[in-house]
Amino acid sequence: MNDSLRAEPEPSASSSPVTGGDKGVSVVERQWQSVINLGPAETPLHTQQLRLTVAAFNVLADGLDVNGQWSYIDPATVTFERRKDLLLQEIDRIAPDVLGLAECNNFTEFWAPELARRGYHGVFQPKSHGPAARFGAQPDGVALFVRTAAGLELIGEPLRNAMRPVAISALVRAGLTAESTINKSSTPAMTSSPAFLFRVAMTHFKAGKGDSNTALRRQDTQMLLTQLDAAAAAAESEVQATIVMGDFNCEPTEDCHAPWRERGFLCAVEDMPWTTWKFRDTPTEPGTAPPPGTAPLTQPKEKREKIDYIYVLNGPGAQVAVEAFLDVPADADIPRALPAPNYASDHLAVAARLNCFTAPLA
Template sequence: MDQKTTGLRENYGHRRQPALGKAMPVTALLLNLESNPLDYSRSDNGAELLEEDDKPPQFFGVTDEPPSPNEEDYKPPNHYEDDGKLAGDRHREIPCSNCLQTAPGHLTDRQSAINEMCQRLCGPECRRPQGLTLDGVRQDFLRQYEIAEAVAKTSAMTSTVQMKQRLAARKLEFEKEMEMDEQRGVASPRIDINLGQSSSAAATGMGEFEFEPPRDLLLYLVRMGSFNSAPKINNVDSQDDGLVLPAGLSTPALLQHVQQLRGGGIEQPSLLTRGFLKPLLADEDVADGLRCLKLNSVSRVCSAPVEGDDIRLLQWNILSQTLGQHNDGFVRCPEEALTWEHRKYLIVQEILQNQPDVICLQEVDHFKFLQTVLGSQNYAGIFFPKPDSPCLYIEQNNGPDGCAIFYKRDKLQLQGYDTRILEVWRVQSNQVAIAARLRMRSSGREFCVATTHLKARHGALLAKLRNEQGRDLIRFVKQFAGDTPLLLCGDFNAEPVEPIYATILGCDLLRLGSAYADVKLDREEILHPSEDVGEFVAKSMKREPPYTTWKIREEGEECHTIDYVFYTPDRLKIKNCLDFPAGEQIGKNRTPSFQYPSDHFSLVCDFELLPPTENGKEGGSGSGSDGENETEVEGSKHGAIQ
C-alpha cells in the first residue's frame, strides 16, 4: 500500500470509512440463490443478440464481476430460447416454459436462480392464458429483492446514514416474516417474557409465539466483525501509562489535584452541579442522607458516604473515548471538549465527588487510568471487554471498550464474580455483563451487583434483540445471585416503553423494582405492588425520569431515558437518588460538553441493605453455601481483578 493511501486511511474514523463491499454475501443469503451451470447454456451459441434495453437481468456469483453484455460469450438464460418475444416484448401473450411448468426439473426448482428471475420478470399477462397465479410467490421474491437491495447499500456498523439503511432493511425483513405468519394463519411474533413471570402475565398470552430469525442473519445482526469490512487494529490500553499521582491524597485533595491537571493552569468551566431528590433537613442524621463536601472551587454536588449497611451505587456510561471522538457524531460538541485530556479528569471528578461504594461503568476503554486513580482512593475493579468492540476498527484506539465494576475495599469484600457474553437465541452477541458478589465487612451481609450495556440503535427488530439479551441477562444473574439481594444496572439502550423494561420488572425470577421510579413512593406501596403485572409495569414506566441522556447527533436531538438501576425491594430499601440537571443548566448544545464529559448522566442511588426475613435464605459470613458459591464463581472468572 503506497504512502498516499496509508495517509488517507489514517484520517478515516470508523464512521467515515468507505464501504468495501462486504454486504454482498448477505444479499445472497437473503435471496437464497444457488448457481446452476446448466442455467447458462444456450443452444444457439448466442447468435441472436438482444437490444441493450431488452436484455434480462443476469445472475452472477457475489464474489465475481457481472459478465459484460458486450462479451462474445454472453449467454442469456435458457427459458428465453423457447420464444424470442419473451426477451424483449413487453406485451407477452405466450407464457414461458417455466411458468407453464414444462421446463427441465433443475429450472423449476423453487431455489433455482432462473426460477426466481422468471418470477420477477414474468407478469400476470404471461400466466393468465393458462390460469396460473404465481403473484404471491412473485411478491415474496420482490420483497426479498427489496430487502437485499437495502442491505447491499450498507457497510460500516456505526455510520449514521448507512445505519438507517441497514435498519430499513431489517424492518423489511421483520415485516415480511410477520406477513408470512399471517398468511399461514400463525400468530404474529410477540415478545416472550415468560421467565418465571406471574400467572396474570402469562394469562395475557405473552410468549405464545417465539420468533427466531435464521442463525446466519442473527450472526450478521449481533456481531460486529460479521458485517464490518474495516481491518481490526488490536491496540492495548497504554495511553495513560505515564500517569503519576502524588501518594496519600485524600479524596478532596485528589479532586483539587485533578482539577488543576484538567485546567493546565487555565481556568475551565465547572462540572454541572446536581442535587438529590430528597434534600436533607438540617437536623437529619447524616447516615440517612447527603452532606455536601466543601471543596472550594470543586463542584459541590457531592455528599458524604453513607454508613453502616447502606450502599451508595453509581451507574454511568462514561462514553468510550475512541467512539465519542471519532465515531458518534456529536455535531454540537466542541472538538476540544471531546479530547481525553479534557474528559478524563471530569470523569474522575463526577465519580469521586459522590463517594460511591460501588461503581458500575459502561463504554470503558481506559480501564488502567480508572484503576490507577480510583485505586489511590482504595477502590478495586473488574473489567470485561466486548468480544468484538467497535473501538478496534478505529485508528489510534486504546483497546476494546467494555463494562467495569469498582468497589470500596475498606467497606466491601469481593466474594466472587462472573462475566458473560450475552446471547440472542443461543448466538453470542457483542454485548457483555459482569456480576459480583460483595460482602459488608461490618455485618457480614452479602449482596450482588450486576451491570451490562445492551445493543444500541432504534427499530423493532433491535428492540426484539435487546429483549432477548435481557432474557439471557436474567438467567445469568439469577444463576449467579440466587436469593441474594441484587442491584442490576446499566445502559439498556431502551426506553421504558420497550419490551426489555417489562421483561425485567415482570419477571418473577428476580422480582425487581426500578430505583428512580420508586424513590418517591411510600415503602408500603413498593412492597405491595399491583398484582396485575401490566399495571405494575405501566405505573413504574410513568415514574421514570424524563431523560438520562441528552445529546445532539447528525440525525438530530435525542433526549430519553435508557439507563436504569433495578433492585430487589424486599431486601433493599431505596433512600435517595441524584437528580438530573435541567435543560437550561445543561446548555443548548447538550452533552457531551466542556461541563460534562459524557452523553449519559450518572445515576447515583442510596440503598439500605435490610436484614433477611424469617424465610430468607441469605446466610452469614460462615454460611456453607457462600463458600460453595465463591469456589464456583472463582472457577469461572474472566477479565481483570485487582
C-alpha cells in the same frame, strides 16, 4: 412514581466543590432527590441497616468521543485527555460504594489506578467487538468497582460475558453490625460475621431503533436473567439483594423492562426524566449518495431519552429501600446538550442511595 412522592431536594451533590478538568472547569451541579415510600419501612423483623450508594456511568469511550458525529461540538474539545478529569469529578462527588462503568476502555492505564487511589478495586470485561477499536482505540466494555476502603469486597471470580449482552457480575460482601453504615464519609465497624451479601451486575445492551433492535434487547434481558439465575443456583449462600445496572439502551415504555418488573425488581431511578441528551449530525436524505466531491447534507437530530437504569431485587431475609437518587441538572446549566464543557459524557451517571434491612443480629 410521580412527583407527588418526591421530597424537597437535598443540598447539591457538589456542595463540597471539586475542581479541575479542562481549564479548571467544575462538573455541573446536580441535586439528590429524597424518595418517599419507594421500598419498605423499617420493621421489627428488619432492623439492621446498611446504607449503600450505587452508581452506573456510561463514560463515553475513548475513540467514540471524537468520532461521535456531534452537532455543535468541535471533536478536539471532547478527547479523552480533555474529559477524564471531569469524569473523575462526577465519580468523586457521588462517592459510590459500588460503581459500574459502560463504554469503558483504558482500564489498566487509567481507570484501575485512578480509582485505586480512591479506595476502589475493580474488574473489567471488554466487548468481543468493542466499537471503539474501529477508531484505533482499545476495545470498550463494562467495569465493576467496589469501595474496599469502605469495607466492601468482591467474593470469588466474577461472571463475565463478552458477547451479547456484554456484562460482568460479582458477589459483594459488606460487613454488618447493628446500625452499620457505608457511605462516602464513614467506614463501618467490620466483623467476621454477619455480613450483607449481594450480587451486582453491570451491563450494556444493544443500541439502535427499530423492531429488530428492540427484539435483541428483549433477548439481552432474558439472557442476563438466565445467567443470574444460574449464578444463584450455583452459589453456596443465598444473596440478600441483587442489583442490576447499566446502559439498557431502551426507554421506559420498551418491553425489555417487563421481565425485570415481573421478577419483582424495583427501579431505583424511576423519577429521572432523562439520562442521555445529545445532538448528532444525520443525513437529510438517508441512503442517497451526495454528488461526487461534495459532503453529504446533514441536519442536527436531537436525542433526549431515559436509557440508563439501576434495578434492585430483595433476597431472602432482607429488604431494600431507595432513599434518594441523583437528579438531572437544570437545563440552563447545560449549554447545549451533552457532552458539554461542564459534563464529560453524553450520558448522565445514574446513582441511588439504598437502605438495606436484614433480620436482627442474634
